[in-house]
Amino acid sequence: LFPEMIISMWKNLLQTTKERILQQRRMSLYSEAHGYEEDLIKKKLQQFAGGSINLSKEDNGIGILTLNNPKLMNAFTGTMMLELQEKVTELENWKDGKGLIIYGAGNTFCSGSDLNVVKAICNSQAISINFACKTLLCRLPLISVALVQGKAIGGGAELTTACDFRLMTPGSEIRFVQKFMGLVPGWGAGARLVQIVGSGAALQLLSGATRVDPERALHLGLSEGTLSSSDEAGALEEARAWLSQYTEGPASVIRAAKEVVAVGRELPLEAALRTEKDIFGTLWGGPANSQALARRPKYK
Secondary structure, three states, X not given: OHHHHHHHHHHHHHHHHHHHHHHHHHHHHHHHHOOOOHHHHHHHHHOOOOOEXXXXXXXXXXXXXXXXXXXXXOOEOHXXXXXXXXXXXXXXXXXXXXXXXXXXXXXXXXXXXXXXXXXXXXXXXXHHHHXXXXXXXXXXXXXXXXXXXXXXXXXXXXXXXXXXXXXXXXXXXXXXXXXXXXXXXXXXXXXXXXHHHOHHHHHHHHXXXXXXXXXXXXXXXXXXXXXXXOOHHHHHXXXXXXXXXXXXXXXXXXXXXXXXXXXXXXXXXXXXXXHHHHHHHHHOOOHHHHHHHHHOOOOO
16 A cells, blocks of 8 residues: 555645646736636637637647648638637647647648638737737647648748747748738747747848748758658658657656746746756656666666
């Protein structure tokens, strides 16, 4: 009974610590996102139906999130925005999840938001719900990669920045075209783009609405690689293989690694150091740590 009691106590401590960490990370986000009548916005979004966000969760811990509205180049309708929010929450609660691939149906990524939706909900409240959703996606404890086929433009380009990595197929492009609508990114992509490519390159991409092909994306650090396959099935298989090199191992360790990086990116140094120590504490002496020590691993 004694070992079982120790395991039970450890699990309770682990869960309590993780919940506290997640609550700390969400506080600033939700304080901004919930300052409006969320139900009213959701009802308005539901009036603009069409398309879907599909999620499949594989046994290897990799999720596949599909933007499915090919008639409109996978532009987000109102119901798709709400579905994305639901899927992100589902992924956050997927304890065995380690990685996520986001791609668009019909061999193209995403053309942003349906203009009918934009015209109907173009206010600070609508921006807040999209900002919250993209930020939660960025903070998911899964290693995420955007598989860019065809075009990722406008809001679609913004969505790629909410992922940890980007992979592109031959002939694809990423383009921030917000200036042609008299706008700038409003869902956090501007700040994330600076983190990814630096302030100078980010300013060029936003002010010039420049088409970024796979070669330039690699040069800028906007993409991690160009896949050889252009067809959907082949590109997905290549993306799975690429992502699997970072998702091998226990889910608890992979998710903790992502969380450490996320807090290091977003929090002031002192807060990030404290949170990293807390995350370390959830693993120290746990099952993955104990099993690794028992194997006495050697490194070459």
